[in-house]
Amino acid sequence: xxxxxxxxxxxxxxxxxxxxxxxxxxxxxxxxxxxxxxxxxxxxxxxxxxxxxxxxxxxxxxxxxxxxxxxxxxxxxxxxxxxxxxxxxxxxxxxxxxxxxxxxxxxxxxxxxxxxxxxxxxxxxxxxxxxxxxxxxxxxxxxxxxxxxxxxxxxxxxxxxxxxxxxxxxxxxxxxxxxxxxxxxxxxxxxxxxxxxxxxxxxxxxxxxxxxxxxxxxxxxxxxxxxxxxxxxxxxxxxxxxxxxxxxxxxxxxxxxxxxxxxxxxxxxxxxxxxxxxxxxxxxxxxxxxxxxxxxxxx
Amino acid sequence: xxxxxxxxxxxxxxxxxxxxxxxxxxxxxxxxxxxxxxxxxxxxxxxxxxxxxxxxxxxxxxxxxxxxxxxxxxxxxxxxxxxxxxxxxxxxxxxxxxxxxxxxxxxxxxxxxxxxxxxxxxxxxxxxxxxxxxxxxxxxxxxxxxxxxxxxxxxxxxxxxxxxxxxxxxxxxxxxxxxxxxxxxxxxxxxxxxxxxxxxxxxxxxxxxxxxxxxxxxxxxxxxxxxxxxxxxxxxxxxxxxxxxxxxxxxxxxxxxxxxxxxxxxxxxxxxxxxxxxxxxxxxxxxxxxxxxxxxxxxxxxxxxxxxxxxxxxx
Numbered sequence: 004x005x006x007x008x009x010x011x012x013x014x015x016x017x018x019x020x021x022x023x024x025x026x027x028x029x030x031x032x033x034x035x036x037x038x039x040x041x042x043x044x045x046x047x048x049x050x051x052x053x054x055x056x057x058x059x060x061x062x063x064x065x066x067x068x069x070x071x072x073x074x075x076x077x078x079x080x081x082x083x084x085x086x087x088x089x090x091x092x093x094x095x096x097x098x099x100x101x102x103x104x105x106x107x108x109x110x111x112x113x114x115x116x117x118x119x120x121x122x123x124x125x126x127x128x129x130x131x132x133x134x135x136x137x138x139x140x141x142x143x144x145x146x147x148x149x150x151x152x153x154x155x156x157x158x159x160x161x162x163x164x165x166x167x168x169x170x171x172x173x174x175x176x177x178x179x180x181x182x183x184x185x186x187x188x189x190x191x192x193x194x195x196x197x198x199x200x201x202x203x204x205x206x207x208x209x210x211x212x213x214x215x216x217x218x219x220x221x222x223x224x225x226x227x228x229x230x231x232x233x234x235x236x237x238x239x240x241x242x243x244x245x246x247x248x249x250x251x252x253x254x255x256x257x258x259x260x261x262x263x264x265x266x267x268x269x270x271x272x273x274x275x276x277x278x279x280x281x282x283x284x285x286x287x288x289x290x291x292x293x294x295x296x297x298x299x300x301x302x
Numbered sequence: 303x304x305x306x307x308x309x310x311x312x313x314x315x316x317x318x319x320x321x322x323x324x325x326x327x328x329x330x331x332x333x334x335x336x337x338x339x340x341x342x343x344x345x346x347x348x349x350x351x352x353x354x355x356x357x358x359x360x361x362x363x364x365x366x367x368x369x370x371x372x373x374x375x376x377x378x379x380x381x382x383x384x385x386x387x388x389x390x391x392x393x394x395x396x397x398x399x400x401x402x403x404x405x406x407x408x409x410x411x412x413x414x415x416x417x418x419x420x421x422x423x424x425x426x427x428x429x430x431x432x433x434x435x436x437x438x439x440x441x442x443x444x445x446x447x448x449x450x451x452x453x454x455x456x457x458x459x460x461x462x463x464x465x466x467x468x469x470x471x472x473x474x475x476x477x478x479x480x481x482x483x484x485x486x487x488x489x490x491x492x493x494x495x496x497x498x499x500x501x502x503x504x505x506x507x508x509x510x511x512x513x514x515x516x517x518x519x520x521x522x523x524x525x526x527x528x529x530x531x532x533x534x535x536x537x538x539x540x541x542x543x544x545x546x547x548x549x550x551x552x553x554x555x556x557x558x559x560x561x562x563x564x565x566x567x568x569x570x571x572x573x574x575x576x577x578x579x580x581x582x583x584x585x586x587x588x589x590x591x592x593x594x595x596x597x598x599x600x601x602x603x604x605x606x607x608x609x610x611x612x613x614x615x616x617x
Contacts, residue, residue: 009520009521009524009525010521012520012521013516013517013518013520013521016518016519016520016521017516017518020518036414036417036419037419039414040414040419040425043411043414043415043425043429044425044428044429046487047428047429047431047432047487048428048431049447050432050440050443050444050447050487051431051435051443053443053446053447053454054439054443054446057446113338113339113342114339116335116336116338116339117335117336117338117339119335120332120333120335120336121336123332124328124329124331124332124333124335125329125332126329126332126333129332132336132340135343136343139343139347141544141596141597141600142347142351142593143547143548143569143589143592143593143596144548144550144569145548145550145568145569145572145573145589145592146351146354146589146590146592146593147346147347147350147351147354148573148576148589149354149357149572149576149582149585149586149589150350150351150353150354150357150586151346151350152576153353153357153582154349154350154353169342169346170346172342172346173346173347176339176342176343180339205331230434230436233436234436234437234438235551236437236438236550236551236554236555237550237551237573240577241577251436251438252436252437252438252551252555255438255442256438256555259442266446266449266452269442269446270442270443270446273438273439273442273443276436276438276439277435277436277439280434280435280436281431284427284431284434285427288427
């Protein structure tokens, strides 16, 4: 080995190990590890925990110095206030739910069919198709948003749920096809053959044999699409210009940018937006990691 | 084989069977299945892309959308503008800042979460969760925590006496640093997920061999882990850089591109031109230039990697 920083530090590490008893060394290492784990947990979760705490504290307690890290009093007053004074929030919520469900359904239907086609069939131009799908996934949204905004307006699709859902396919569909294709490639063709020998048509084999086996991939892409639609600000702000059609990110941004923001209410709203994400995340965590590991990565 | 038997049983009984029970020539079926996707891509990706190029050669005014041909004037004007170069500089700063910190932090956290300890899955779940948090939520939590007047972060700093005056995190000097901090918090889990997946496939025998050669932890990381991670890190850097470069919402929602143009990146510049200035042609020009920059740098990066003997990796 050459003489360099790594080797010097390796030397130091060796001397350190030799100079302290093994048990002490192991214990220190263990302590250090748990300290770092605690740091990672605090770093990752503090903004969310603080949001929940803020939303559950009575107004007067929000602005005390020093801040109450462990709240003295709990209250749901901000949630009631949100309902009383910012009822639009619940319309935004409804729009977000509808648009993300529409986008997810469309992505799964189109994505599974297209991925199955790429995975199992041979035809001219397939290679090219496959590559361009990947390229589409790398497009910056801002390039598409200006022309899409104008075109959707011309087609009469602005301020409609399905118009916005359609726009989300630009990114959700390439990702889904990419991930699902990997899953389909991993399912042995003999399974479908067996079904077809038993008299099933190609599409019956697809629906009853291939799809159930690709469930983790389907769940991963569904979550991806759903969270894309739940999260997106850029397209929603352009496609939905009417206040009553806006989705959560755009609607919240308007609420929150007022001159004298009632922070308690905002944190209550933020908490309500995060809850479905958290529930879904806990339910499908294992599938998610598997899905992202298998073919996939997302932005 | 019981799953197959169950599936066969379902085959006979399915209600939708009749619908699915049509047969056609293989190649034609393949085309038919992908046709809806092609129609969608043609209408909402390729056509708008062409339209964007078309728009950039026009000047537009108002919602009446009167297009008048101006040739390359938009491009000439854009490249001569200080605010364009300022935005590009911010864009590069934001990208390099977020990607480098994400990378170092992401690899460190992945190494930590790769160790075995009680409750590892729960800790992994918690550490990866910021990636799922909606941007708007992350942004407003940051604005609340780092608020100059009521923010808990400033309060703590004041309390322990690190500072005498609250720090203005979204003022001119610190706005970009705050944006980078948000970007790091929100997107580092991607690096953690990918690196963690790769770490799990490194054969333990490599570490045993290194140990026999007298390598302790730090040397093991340098001579075993890092070379094994090399290929995946090349791809992670590329993807993260492309995705961070094109990000719009995190910065826009945090600072709106301000104060002044302190955090204005190219996507924000294009957005403001389009929806505040209603200059769609000019906005399309900005977006197209940005797209070209992104693709050029991305391809050069990949070419360098392959020329240096890099192998194909499935990310």
